[in-house]
Amino acid sequence: MTGVFDALAADRGRLDRASAAQRVAEVLRDHITEGLLAPGTRLSEEALGEALTVSRNTLREAFRLLADQRLVVHELNRGVFVRILEPDDVADIYTLRLALETAGVRALHSAAPERLAAVRTALSCAEAAEAVGDWVTVGTADLHFHQAVAGIAGSRRIDECMARLMAELRLAFAAVPSARGLHAPFLRRNQTLTGLLETGEIDDAVVELTRYLDDARAVIVRAMTDGPMTDGPMTDGPMAGGPMAGGAMPDGPVTGSAR
Amino acid sequence: MTGVFDALAADRGRLDRASAAQRVAEVLRDHITEGLLAPGTRLSEEALGEALTVSRNTLREAFRLLADQRLVVHELNRGVFVRILEPDDVADIYTLRLALETAGVRALHSAAPERLAAVRTALSCAEAAEAVGDWVTVGTADLHFHQAVAGIAGSRRIDECMARLMAELRLAFAAVPSARGLHAPFLRRNQTLTGLLETGEIDDAVVELTRYLDDARAVIVRAMTDGPMTDGPMTDGPMAGGPMAGGAMPDGPVTGSAR
DNA sequence: GCTAGGGGATTGTGGAACAATCCGACAAGA
């Protein structure tokens, strides 16, 4: 009976057109994650308000939304700045990622089959993009893949949390040139992980996922600390022998700073 | 050399006093989590602005902050309402809690000892409050305890995430009268969990924690679905015949809303 | 009884104004 309406209700969110603040936030968000607005850039209320033809009030609301997503930081009486991601932040992000994604894996047996199907779909998407050499899309698909893994848990809040983390990660990618080459070596590991999931080997999947995230974190942290300038030997092509640092394990405790 | 300055830099955060919007948000947050503002209550911009003597703009910024913490929901052209927590939400919260807290437990061996000490401290605090029969404090300490468990992971983001969840949970507690008696049976299990942690039995701790959260969720969900009105057989506690409790639902339409 | 329309109230957005604060520049003193 209600099935028809449920289907409509799912798209209900599209109805209430976004407020001006939301639209402005979306535009800024895209610019930031695309790397068009470099981290550390100050977002002047007056200049931006004029550029986007919105009032300062509206713009400030948009800033709150972006600060909520941690894409900008708001310093009192100083303004808002495009977030600068420190290596510590990346390490921290991966800690939380591990918690969320393993939660998804561990929930595999009690999850709806569509959840696992979504993982496979994201993987296929990445493979297709790789075949064409479209590394930007590969990167996006990689994020979607891991979002799907966490999504196995079937929790709205976990999904939201992951979406945030992925947006933050884009910041890191934007800071690292040649980041597109970064995804290639990990695509294969996504494939093996998917295999383990589809055969229901939860424990093995958790182990593989743990190693995967450790390695990925190490690669990105090193790319960041090596200096965002060195664009040297990484802009390779398709085959790309994995540059993954094996036992890189940079620092131990990864204590959070004072923020 | 720089050690002295680093120590100062750690307290730097105390410098920037809060903006008006932040202060307003804090006041409202307290009122909401205390249950003074019942879920569903509409927060009129004009009325609140006059009551707090802040302008509508400032108030709207405060609303954004609260919406960020999921304590209120913002419906376009309709206003902001104190969040109504559905049983589904509680279940979802516990799913994420499980992921975060087990992440803490699993990180036990590589964590700094202070992390575990914080768990013990929170437990002692709860025990002390129980001895006096102060159930409100017991409830608060319980939340701190579990925050400390997740905190073992040593991740800033996990800590933040947990803090949010706990704030949301307070919403649920506020919706359930006699919630203060809810914590008593779980205090003992916190003790056994702490014991497992202190002896380093990670696997057993994870199992116990999983069961714990499952049970706690079931209790709260049932208390919610049984109807927040029926205050019948649950007001156990020492004696304390529920003083007000039931009178939570104030007046107004409190529209069911779709969300 | 139900639908359509009107009126009131509230929010969304823009704009202006002033206070508070920050930051850089310049000057005075050691």
Place this chain on the structure above:
DNA sequence: TCTTGTCGGATTGTTCCACAATCCCCTAGC
């Protein structure tokens, strides 16, 4: 020369006001 005190411009924080857009309830009309 280096440090410290002071000043002024620029930006943000906050308030106030105005008006359009929207929602909600109430009433009239079929």
